[in-house]
Amino acid sequence: MITIKDNLFLLQTARMSYAFVVGRNRKLIHLYWGERLADIRDLSHLATQMDCANPANSLFYLEYRGQEPYDFMEPALLPLYADGARGVRLVYQSHVVENDSLRVVLKDEHYPLEVTLVYELFGDLDIISRKAVIRNCGETDIRLDSVKSATLNLPPIAGNYRVTHYSGEWGAEFGVNQCELTQMQLVLENHRGTCAAHQHVPFVAIDAESATTETSGDVYFAALKWSGNFKISIEKGYSGNVSITAGINDFDTEWTLRPGESFETPALCCGFSSSGFERMTEILYDWQFDWLAPRPKAHTIRPIIYNSWYPYLFNINEQNLTALVGKAADVGAELFVIDDGWMPKRVNDKAGLGDWVADKSRFPNGLRPISDACHANGLLFGLWVEPEMANPDSDLYRAHPEWFLADPKRPNFLKRSQLTLDFSQDIVRDWAIDWLDKLITDLQLDYLKWDMNRYLSEYGTDRSMPICYIHNLYNVWKSLNERHPNVLFENCASGGGRADFGMVEFADRINRSDNAHPADVMILHEGFSRLFVPKTAGGAGNIAKDPDVPLPFRIHLGMTGSMSIGIDLLKAPQETLDELRNATAYFKTVRADLQDSYVYRIASARQHPYCVWQYVRRDRKSFGLFGFAHGMREWDHAQLPRFKMRGLLPDAIYTVEDGSSYTGRELMAIGLQLPFKRQDYASFFKFFK
Numbered sequence: 286m287i288t289i290k291d292n293l294f295l296l297q298t299a300r301m302s303y304a305f306v307v308g309r310n311r312k313l314i315h316l317y318w319g320e321r322l323a324d325i326r327d328l329s330h331l332a333t334q335m336d337c338a339n340p341a342n343s344l345f346y347l348e349y350r351g352q353e354p355y356d357f358m359e360p361a362l363l364p365l366y367a368d369g370a371r372g373v374r375l376v377y378q379s380h381v382v383e384n385d386s387l388r389v390v391l392k393d394e395h396y397p398l399e400v401t402l403v404y405e406l407f408g409d410l411d412i413i414s415r416k417a418v419i420r421n422c423g424e425t426d427i428r429l430d431s432v433k434s435a436t437l438n439l440p441p442i443a444g445n446y447r448v449t450h451y452s453g454e455w456g457a458e459f460g461v462n463q464c465e466l467t468q469m470q471l472v473l474e475n476h477r478g479t480c481a482a483h484q485h486v487p488f489v490a491i492d493a494e495s496a497t498t499e500t501s502g503d504v505y506f507a508a509l510k511w512s513g514n515f516k517i518s519i520e521k522g523y524s525g526n527v528s529i530t531a532g533i534n535d536f537d538t539e540w541t542l543r544p545g546e547s548f549e550t551p552a553l554c555c556g557f558s559s560s561g562f563e564r565m566t567e568i569l570y571d572w573q574f575d576w577l578a579p580r581p582k583a584h585t586i587r588p589i590i591y592n593s594w595y596p597y598l599f600n601i602n603e604q605n606l607t608a609l610v611g612k613a614a615d616v617g618a619e620l621f622v623i624d625d626g627w628m629p630k631r632v633n634d635k636a637g638l639g640d641w642v643a644d645k646s647r648f649p650n651g652l653r654p655i656s657d658a659c660h661a662n663g664l665l666f667g668l669w670v671e672p673e674m675a676n677p678d679s680d681l682y683r684a685h686p687e688w689f690l691a692d693p694k695r696p697n698f699l700k701r702s703q704l705t706l707d708f709s710q711d712i713v714r715d716w717a718i719d720w721l722d723k724l725i726t727d728l729q730l731d732y733l734k735w736d737m738n739r740y741l742s743e744y745g746t747d748r749s750m751p752i753c754y755i756h757n758l759y760n761v762w763k764s765l766n767e768r769h770p771n772v773l774f775e776n777c778a779s780g781g782g783r784a785d786f787g788m789v790e791f792a793d794r795i796n797r798s799d800n801a802h803p804a805d806v807m808i809l810h811e812g813f814s815r816l817f818v819p820k821t822a823g824g825a826g827n828i829a830k831d832p833d834v835p836l837p838f839r840i841h842l843g844m845t846g847s848m849s850i851g852i853d854l855l856k857a858p859q860e861t862l863d864e865l866r867n868a869t870a871y872f873k874t875v876r877a878d879l880q881d882s883y884v885y886r887i888a889s890a891r892q893h894p895y896c897v898w899q900y901v902r903r904d905r906k907s908f909g910l911f912g913f914a915h916g917m918r919e920w921d922h923a924q925l926p927r928f929k930m931r932g933l934l935p936d937a938i939y940t941v942e943d944g945s946s947y948t949g950r951e952l953m954a955i956g957l958q959l960p961f962k963r964q965d966y967a968s969f970f971k972f973f974k
């Protein structure tokens with residue numbers, strides 16, 4: 286709900302309010318972000334105080350920060366005008382409300398630059414989207430050296446805020462990192478072109494004085510919907526004022542606005558939870574399920590995948606894949622994915638990337654017979670591609686060297702023997718749309734796995750490239766989604782290298798990590814599922830091939846996300862095949878509930894040699910309980926507490942498959958003794974309905 290009275294603007298969601306005011310000096314001053322207020326009257330004192338008490342002080346709280354005299358905090362916008370002057374000093378002009386969206390127009394006091402702040406609500410959900418549209422209203426070019434989506438201000442508190450961010454590396458994505466925000470500027474950023482969870486997910490959560498827990502305390506959080514270079518700057522001044530300025534990274538980037546042109550930033554979406562990090566996760570899930578994820582698939586279950594990568598790597602051909610199709614169907618898989626290695630000369634990572642036809646020597650009849658075999662066996666058919674890349678040893682590179690990112694005089698740096706296509710060129714975008722569209726149609730693909738296995742290094746000479754690259758990347762994904770609304774798309778970038786909220790709108794599955802080792806997945810999945818809906822949590826094989834870890838443990842882990850089998854079914858013993866078949870059959874009976882659930886982290890493997898995850902269906906009528914333990918000692922067993930469940934209906938009766946029943950109240954107040962076996966890699970799953 287958006288309420289405007291006189292000069293006050295109040296945005297209300299179910300449990301959050303956000304407010305700002307047009308000051309007497311016509312500056313837009315932030316007033317409030319936090320627990321829901323009853324109505325605009327609750328703001329009257331704050332508005333008077335912020336507007337009049339000390340005009341210099343109110344500059345700390347600008348709703349979109351330019352460069353006011355003596356305001357030295359991180360600006361959201363840094364323009365350069367034709368006369369050499371820099372900076373922006375914005376005043377309010379007008380506003381317009383349309384349904385759940387508000388646009389506030391600001392103008393520079395001296396230069397012909399207009400900034401429209403756009404606020405959008407998602408119904409009652411406790412998230413507001415903010416972005417800025419910058420327009421050149423003059424007759425000469427204006428260069429934008431920095432153009433961020435928004436400034437967010439937090440209320441000053443007596444102690445320090447704590448910052449939580451999700452960072453990592455290839456194979457170690459989604460680490461949960463926390464630090465205290467003292468008087469400083471803390472910058473989370475990447476300038477590798479794209480990389481998200483291999484460095485930082487463009488997301489930050491802030492709570493007061495480290496006091497917030499999973500279930501209590503205030504959390505302010507912000508997600509940037511951008512898959513390219515980003516910068517989130519969190520700044521605390523001496524007087525306790527804290528602000529976040531976030532958007533596209535200004536690293537080696539600029540954007541020129543010709544007269545009459547506009548630039549729209551990506552959205553920075555800010556949310557609030559007054560009941561800890563778990564509620565933050567619930568809000569993020571609702572946002573993905575009900576608003577962001579591609580329709581019509583947002584609420585459908587994810588098929589069980591068989592993927593060729595871990596067992597076969599590049600060693601694939603018509604014979605072994607055809608044999609695998611039958612085996613995959615037999616163990617209950619529902620989607621068969623041919624991973625890397627199907628193109629000409631692609632027997633290792635040195636060649637073939639970029640030439641998107643099947644290798645004649647290994648697939649004399651192309652891939653269509655495998656697609657047909659899948660469909661005949663009742664399986665969906667999926668294929669791996671890496672459209673942004675090519676090896677120098679490819680026909681594509683030989684034909685179009687000018688399509689690749691390069692510096693004029695420096696040699697190109699090869700990573701994994703590959704070069705990056707310059708997606709900022711519209712001709713490359715159109716080429717990608719054409720061949721991908723044709724591939725999907727010709728091969729009757731039900732699933733496309735889009736991979737991306739290197740960062741960008743030679744940026745070339747056009748400093749708008751990092752922005753145009755991502756705009757065109759989104760254009761390709763958008764167009765494929767529009768043309769093929771029922772095809773499932775996987776967002777993979779060497780694992781979680783593009784796991785960000787910008788991509789959530791286009792992809793049904795996110796490759797969580799290339800690291801499928803079960804002991805590591807106990808940690809990785811916790812970080813992933815704090816932000817992203819678990820049914821999207823993919824990987825080439827999350828029922829991994831590690832023979833040292835008992836199969837039930839790997840199967841239970843597979844059940845926590847989008848299940849995929851990465852075991853060599855042609856060599857697996859009969860008992861493994863039988864176990865897999867039973868497991869997939871059982872999983873199918875509980876999957877719809879598990880994949881429409883919130884995840885509560887009852888115990889974390891970051892603190893214990895075990896973890897307990899409760900998957901509570903969003904209507905709270907059923908839940909699944911997972912436990913995983915690795916490296917438990919006798920004394921750990923002796924000290925296991927009763928684990929209290931969360932988020933249930935107190936008066937509801939929940940019945941387990943063995944027939945025992947519990948009230949929700951009992952499960953939450955008293956809890957459960959959990960059946961961890963006295964062995965390494967012990968796991969269990971119980972379903973309560």
Ligand code: DGJ
Nearest residue numbers: 594624625779780799825
């Ligand atoms: C990296 C991906 O994360 C893997 O799943 C696999 O597709 C390989 N690339 C193939 O090269």
